[in-house]
Amino acid sequence: MTSLQTxxxxxxxxxxxxxxxxxxxxxxxxxxxxxxxxxxxxxxxxLRFGNFLTPGNLSALLLDNAYLIVLAVGMTFVILxxxxxxxxxxxxxxxxxxxxxxxxxxxxxxxxxxAMLLGGALIGLLIGVLVQYFxxxxxxxxxxGLFLARGLAFxxxxxxxxxxxxxxxxxxxxxxxxxxxYITPTVIIALVTVAVAVFVLHWTRFGRxxxxxxxxxxxxxxxxxxxxxxxxxxxxxxxxxxGLAGLLLTxxxxxxxxxxxxxxxxxxxAAVVIGGTLLTGGTGYVLGSLVGxxxxxxxxxxxxxxxxxxxxxxxxxxxxxxxFIVVQxxxxxxxxxxxx
Amino acid sequence: xEPAARPLLELTGATVRFGSENAIDDVxxxxxxxxxxxxxxxxxxxxxxxxxxxxxxxxxxxxVLRLDGEQMRFSSPHDAQRAGISTxxxxxxxxxxxxxxxxxxLGQEPRRGGAIDWRRMRARAREVLAELGLQIDPAxxxxxxxxxxxxxxxxARAISTDVRVLVLDEPTSSLDLDEVAELFxxxxxxxxxxxxxxxxxxxxxxxxxxxDRVTVLRDGRFVGEYLTKELLRIxxxxxxxxxxxxxxxxxxxxxxAVEKGTPYLTARGVTAGSGIADADVDLFExxxxxxxxxxxxxxxxxxxxxxxxxxxDSGVIRIAGRDGTPxxxxxxxxxxxxxxxxxxxxxxxxxxxxxLDNITLALQADRGAFRRIPAARRRELxxxxxxxxxxxxxxxxxxxxxxxxxxQQKVLLARLLALSPRVLLLDEPTRxxxxxAKVEIQNLVGEMAANGLSVVFISAELEEVLRVATRVAVxxxxxxxxxxxxxxxxxxxxxALVAQPDELDEPDVPDE
Numbered sequence: 001m002t003s004l005q006t007x008x009x010x011x012x013x014x015x016x017x018x019x020x021x022x023x024x025x026x027x028x029x030x031x032x033x034x035x036x037x038x039x040x041x042x043x044x045x046x047l048r049f050g051n052f053l054t055p056g057n058l059s060a061l062l063l064d065n066a067y068l069i070v071l072a073v074g075m076t077f078v079i080l081x082x083x084x085x086x087x088x089x090x091x092x093x094x095x096x097x098x099x100x101x102x103x104x105x106x107x108x109x110x111x112x113x114x115a116m117l118l119g120g121a122l123i124g125l126l127i128g129v130l131v132q133y134f135x136x137x138x139x140x141x142x143x144x145g146l147f148l149a150r151g152l153a154f155x156x157x158x159x160x161x162x163x164x165x166x167x168x169x170x171x172x173x174x175x176x177x178x179x180x181x182y183i184t185p186t187v188i189i190a191l192v193t194v195a196v197a198v199f200v201l202h203w204t205r206f207g208r209x210x211x212x213x214x215x216x217x218x219x220x221x222x223x224x225x226x227x228x229x230x231x232x233x234x235x236x237x238x239x240x241x242x243g244l245a246g247l248l249l250t251x252x253x254x255x256x257x258x259x260x261x262x263x264x265x266x267x268x269x270a271a272v273v274i275g276g277t278l279l280t281g282g283t284g285y286v287l288g289s290l291v292g293x294x295x296x297x298x299x300x301x302x303x304x305x306x307x308x309x310x311x312x313x314x315x316x317x318x319x320x321x322x323x324f325i326v327v328q329x330x331x332x333x334x335x336x337x338x339x340x
Numbered sequence: 341x342e343p344a345a346r347p348l349l350e351l352t353g354a355t356v357r358f359g360s361e362n363a364i365d366d367v368x369x370x371x372x373x374x375x376x377x378x379x380x381x382x383x384x385x386x387x388x389x390x391x392x393x394x395x396x397x398x399x400x401x402x403x404v405l406r407l408d409g410e411q412m413r414f415s416s417p418h419d420a421q422r423a424g425i426s427t428x429x430x431x432x433x434x435x436x437x438x439x440x441x442x443x444x445x446l447g448q449e450p451r452r453g454g455a456i457d458w459r460r461m462r463a464r465a466r467e468v469l470a471e472l473g474l475q476i477d478p479a480x481x482x483x484x485x486x487x488x489x490x491x492x493x494x495x496a497r498a499i500s501t502d503v504r505v506l507v508l509d510e511p512t513s514s515l516d517l518d519e520v521a522e523l524f525x526x527x528x529x530x531x532x533x534x535x536x537x538x539x540x541x542x543x544x545x546x547x548x549x550x551x552d553r554v555t556v557l558r559d560g561r562f563v564g565e566y567l568t569k570e571l572l573r574i575x576x577x578x579x580x581x582x583x584x585x586x587x588x589x590x591x592x593x594x595x596x597a598v599e600k601g602t603p604y605l606t607a608r609g610v611t612a613g614s615g616i617a618d619a620d621v622d623l624f625e626x627x628x629x630x631x632x633x634x635x636x637x638x639x640x641x642x643x644x645x646x647x648x649x650x651x652x653d654s655g656v657i658r659i660a661g662r663d664g665t666p667x668x669x670x671x672x673x674x675x676x677x678x679x680x681x682x683x684x685x686x687x688x689x690x691x692x693x694x695x696l697d698n699i700t701l702a703l704q705a706d707r708g709a710f711r712r713i714p715a716a717r718r719r720e721l722x723x724x725x726x727x728x729x730x731x732x733x734x735x736x737x738x739x740x741x742x743x744x745x746x747x748q749q750k751v752l753l754a755r756l757l758a759l760s761p762r763v764l765l766l767d768e769p770t771r772x773x774x775x776x777a778k779v780e781i782q783n784l785v786g787e788m789a790a791n792g793l794s795v796v797f798i799s800a801e802l803e804e805v806l807r808v809a810t811r812v813a814v815x816x817x818x819x820x821x822x823x824x825x826x827x828x829x830x831x832x833x834x835x836a837l838v839a840q841p842d843e844l845d846e847p848d849v850p851d852e
Contacts, residue, residue, distance in 0.1 A: 020480070024481065027481070203455035205449060208438065223433075
């Protein structure tokens with residue numbers, strides 16, 4: 001055996017096991033860091049406030065951020081390919097007001113909801129086509145999508161539209177309780193979205209192609225993977241997630257509002273990055289993005305517990321984001337040094 | 341292994357055109373199953389074009405490709421892959437962020453009920469790797485492995501489908517000796533399985549160690565096909581470098597047998613990466629130093645190290661009467677040392693800028709962004725150079741990319757000469773240029789030396805080197821073997837020096 005061989009199983013010493021683990025799962029490290037931060041935040045808040053870690057609070061954490069979880073899932077797909085989608089906040093607002101408007105005109109909910117998803121999908125398709133076939137930078141293409149969606153939202157309505165439809169309201173109002181915990185259909189939808197995304201990304205060729213594009217588009221193409229279709233598809237997925245988030249947000253607030261979601265795409269990006277997905281693409285996990293959203297939500301809650309202004313949330317998220325990017329660089333650099 | 345009677349891959353009369361030029365012209369090529377075949381030739385000989393024709397990346401203008409007797413026409417690399425021709429490129433085209441198993445099997449993953457069956461994928465990957473005698477953890481990320489291992493995984497991917505022809509493009513360039521040995525073991529393993537292997541490399545030793553047969557190309561034409569055990573190294577080099585057929589008028593050589601005096605630039609112990617090691621060179625004014633050696637011998641690396649283009653790992657460069665040493669292109673320029681790259685297109689001409697801009701570029705760069713050369717002065721300067729070097733067409737506003745190769749080279753020369761340099765290093769200035777323009781440039785070199793410049797002239801054509809240079813530095817495998825007066829050399833003796841030391845006596849003419 002030459003020095004080139006890497007034995008699959010060595011003597012089972014802790015060091016050898018760690019080495020094999022690192023070789024297989026090095027990309028998990030940033031996500032572990034995110035989980036660590038979340039735990040530290042939760043414990044820290046509990047120590048500080050004493051009544052932070054209650055089942056009610058934690059359930060509310062999921063409920064308040066269900067829409068962001070869905071957005072972060074879609075954003076993860078896009079960022080894994082090395083792209084970015086700035087339009088999701090506006091798409092969420094557009095589909096939200098669109099749905100509210102359709103419902104208020106008496107259109108049944110089983111048409112309104114698919115229409116919302118379709119609206120998101122079409123904007124995503126437009127962005128995807130611009131990126132793949134017209135070689136537009138994802139930043140610019142999705143910026144165009146942002147303006148388009150926001151404009152369309154205002155076209156639908158300049159003012160908010162209340163939603164009275166019982167089906168939509170059911171999504172939010174129903175609470176399934178066990179112990180002090182409760183969960184709503186919106187949270188279930190969000191978590192199912194996460195589960196589906198995990199399956200797609202880790203058990204289908206499409207999902208592996210997403211990672212492959214992030215690892216090297218040329219190489220993925222040479223390997224015979226369908227790069228073009230996949231690249232367009234991730235933007236469509238992000239658009240559909242935007243539409244779904246629109247539904248969740250509309251259910252949550254009871255109304256569609258064209259000025260919703262201004263800047264929300266940045267929250268989604270922050271959550272994804274905190275969760276361990278590298279902006280350069282190819283590395284990251286949807287579960288990490290879920291953790292990232294929880295970190296975001298926890299910080300928001302801590303700020304409100306402290307009675308400080310909500311704008312502190314953004315400052316802290318900004319600092320955290322910077323910290324995470326630095327930590328990511330260190331981890332990546334160390335893993336590169338490990339193998340030489 | 342005895343080759344079968346019929347070749348597995350056969351190319352007859354192949355021509356590939358780029359625009360109006362034939363990149364390869366009427367080339368024949370045969371590959372038998374179970375043999376390792378090498379494709380050899382200097383830069384620009386047509387090797388990569390031939391490979392791209394075989395692997396379907398380029399279409400054949402004329403000629404027939406037969407695989408196992410059946411005529412085939414590939415319209416894309418995927419077609420060739422499906423027919424059983426796989427390529428492993430020098431730049432490893434794999435995904436560092438996913439596992440080894442995925443890199444081998446993505447595209448043909450084992451599935452179970454619509455989802456990827458990871459266990460079976462890892463098992464299959466382990467099988468494929470075992471076929472090559474490799475034990476690599478299939479679940480590990482590819483990026484955690486060294487380049488050598490990644491290359492072996494690339495080969496594993498290539499053989500995971502039913503491969504009949506495996507093309508290895510410069511596989512050993514970034515490998516150390518152990519890794520090369522491992523690669524050779526794997527290749528011999530594949531030989532036994534009947535795979536035909538096309539091994540493209542410029543390392544003569546490796547070719548002789550591994551390959552059964554060699555095909556030599558020169559200037560896009562087929563020179564010959566030989567058995568390595570019957571081919572002397574010197575004959576191989578002769579086939580690769582060849583002799584120009586036409587007799588050309590003798591250019592004005594720089595004043596020879598002049599009392600040299602102190603060198604203008606001395607370089608001692610120059611080492612840069614793995615390209616050049618421990619080189620000692622003296623450059624004199626009014627002198628042309630020719631640099632001769634095979635591909636990979638370190639000619640460009642030496643010039644680039646001396647002129648500050650590449651970072652030197654060690655070595656001292658002293659310039660007479662000046663403080664400072666060339667450690668970057670800017671500092672070299674300010675010391676009067678300029679370099680003209682062999683990659684005219686990518687490191688020389690800026691195709692979409694005009695001739696005027698191309699010529700005055702370096703001069704303006706030297707002055708900085710705030711001391712603009714007035715437009716009228718720029719035009720006058722450029723016009724005078726176009727005139728002096730006879731650049732055709734003499735249109736200053738034409739995009740430089742529309743000029744012929746020879747005129748582009750002259751534009752580059754004008755750019756460098758506008759800096760009033762003292763040392764001019766020219767890397768393959770006449771490559772890809774027609775005969776008439778070649779002579780013009782050779783004459784220009786003579787004139788420049790007569791005007792006091794010190795010129796370093798690198799070329800793969802030994803005749804040209806002898807014609808132009810007063811002294812010749814012979815490089816082999818990254819070392820300066822000797823520096824001789826060109827009067828003492830003939831094309832044959834120079835070729836012998838360039839080829840292989842063991843076949844001849846050590847050169848007994850000492851360095852000057």
